[in-house]
Amino acid sequence: MTASLSVTQPDAVAAASAIEKRPLERYVAPAKPSLVGLSRAALAEALGTAGVPERQRRMRVQQIWHWLYVRGAQDFDAMTTLSKELRTALAERFTLARPEIAAEQISVDGTRKWLIRLPGELADRPHEVECVYIPETDRGTLCISSQVGCTLNCTFCHTGTQRLVRNLTAGEIVGQVVLARDRLEDWRTAPTGTEPEKRLVSNVVMMGMGEPLYNFEAVRDGLNVVADGEGLSISKRRITLSTSGVVPNIARAGDEIGVMLAVSLHAVTDELRNHLVPLNRKYPLRDLLDACRHYPGLSNARRITFEYVMLKGINDSLTEARALVRLVKGIPAKINLIPFNPWPGSKYECSDWEQIEKFSEIVFDAGYASPVRTPRGRDILAACGQLKSASEKISARERLALRAMAMTD
Ligand code: SAH
Ligand code: SF4
Numbered sequence: 001m002t003a004s005l006s007v008t009q010p011d012a013v014a015a016a017s018a019i020e021k022r023p024l025e026r027y028v029a030p031a032k033p034s035l036v037g038l039s040r041a042a043l044a045e046a047l048g049t050a051g052v053p054e055r056q057r058r059m060r061v062q063q064i065w066h067w068l069y070v071r072g073a074q075d076f077d078a079m080t081t082l083s084k085e086l087r088t089a090l091a092e093r094f095t096l097a098r099p100e101i102a103a104e105q106i107s108v109d110g111t112r113k114w115l116i117r118l119p120g121e122l123a124d125r126p127h128e129v130e131c132v133y134i135p136e137t138d139r140g141t142l143c144i145s146s147q148v149g150c151t152l153n154c155t156f157c158h159t160g161t162q163r164l165v166r167n168l169t170a171g172e173i174v175g176q177v178v179l180a181r182d183r184l185e186d187w188r189t190a191p192t193g194t195e196p197e198k199r200l201v202s203n204v205v206m207m208g209m210g211e212p213l214y215n216f217e218a219v220r221d222g223l224n225v226v227a228d229g230e231g232l233s234i235s236k237r238r239i240t241l242s243t244s245g246v247v248p249n250i251a252r253a254g255d256e257i258g259v260m261l262a263v264s265l266h267a268v269t270d271e272l273r274n275h276l277v278p279l280n281r282k283y284p285l286r287d288l289l290d291a292c293r294h295y296p297g298l299s300n301a302r303r304i305t306f307e308y309v310m311l312k313g314i315n316d317s318l319t320e321a322r323a324l325v326r327l328v329k330g331i332p333a334k335i336n337l338i339p340f341n342p343w344p345g346s347k348y349e350c351s352d353w354e355q356i357e358k359f360s361e362i363v364f365d366a367g368y369a370s371p372v373r374t375p376r377g378r379d380i381l382a383a384c385g386q387l388k389s390a391s392e393k394i395s396a397r398e399r400l401a402l403r404a405m406a407m408t409d
Contacts, residue, residue, distance in 0.1 A: 020151040025166035034097040037171025069231030072187030099175040141203040144176040147210025158343040167215040173222030203238045213246035247283040254296030262305040268323040303332040310351035325366035
């Protein structure tokens with residue numbers, strides 16, 4: 001073990017030996033389910049239970065799909081292309097409820113963070129995830145979550161320290177995009193074709209809480225709804241899924257989801273990666289890079305993004321920068337250097353800015369675009385790996401105040 005590894009906490013090492021924590025909490029469906037976030041097939045099935053005859057279902061799904069995902073309808077009465085009877089029958093059985101916003105924070109730089117409360121079994125430990133909107137000049141990126149907490153224990157990630165873990169449903173995954181469009185007033189109010197194409201939420205990254213490839217089916221179904229060209233319409237080239245390296249599901253992700261892939265690499269040797277990303281013990285670098293090399297649809301126009309968190313004195317030497325470019329050689333790639341975001345109790349520090357610049361120069365000289373992800377929304381702790389950490393620290397009173405603010409806003 002090298003000296004630099006001595007910062008690893010003993011309890012993190014103990015946790016890491018398990019690689020994954022178990023068991024997962026159960027999802028508790030609300031008494032009256034929401035239609036928001038359903039796939040076409042699930043929607044057709046729901047219509048069946050409301051008495052819509054099979055031969056009409058396709059057309060009704062098409063109509064409701066438009067209201068849900070193009071117009072952002074928030075109640076059945078807005079769906080004026082449906083008969084009054086059908087609207088009543090639907091309202092008796094379903095809602096158009098979105099996930100509940102427990103708090104909303106807006107940064108001075110325009111970044112918005114929503115704390116989202118989801119139905120769960122444990123009243124004293126609510127199921128919560130966070131979702132962050134980052135506006136930029138040419139795009140607006142929404143960072144969404146795939147799980148409450150995470151079963152993995154990456155030592156630099158705050159989400160990994162959370163004990164409560166449950167998978168989000170496909171509806172809850174889509175619900176985050178719907179919710180963002182609600183809050184940002186980003187729905188179409190005029191008929192398609194009469195408005196400029198620019199949307200506030202133009203890109204989605206699955207880089208919030210959770211390991212998406214450990215919740216494969218829900219992530220697949222949810223992202224396919226988000227990408228549907230007749231609905232939310234965020235194309236698959238504008239959706240990026242980030243994985244810590246669940247090798248067996250990488251090819252499946254390419255085949256069945258087809259979005260852009262980001263891989264959390266963070267180290268160039270198995271020895272160090274075993275510590276930072278304990279899943280590496282199950283799927284070592286060699287297997288991971290092999291899976292990347294064979295990612296379906298990979299080309300120079302569809303590159304894999306390798307994420308590399310900059311940890312002072314741990315993985316940021318210039319020798320490691322050179323090893324990094326050697327490691328990904330031959331794979332159409334981008335390299336994303338992420339300044340480490342410290343959280344209360346974290347044992348790492350972010351690399352010095354000068355070191356990040358030198359590191360990035362080596363990567364750049366080797367022919368890779370190497371954007372350093374600029375920290376956004378620092379004042380509201382909106383960075384990756386910090387999601388929800390702030391909310392856990394605020395008191396119940398502050399939480400209520402934030403909630404009130406969100407409601408009057
Ligand atoms: N579980 C997935 C996606 C969520 S994490 C994954 O690990 O890829 C999204 C990104 O944020 C990952 O690259 C992760 O390694 C990084 N990250 C986690 N904690 C961080 C922190 N404290 N500072 C900077 N990046 C962090
Ligand atoms: Fe989970 Fe990703 Fe955090 Fe690792 S970095 S603990 S995989 S959310």
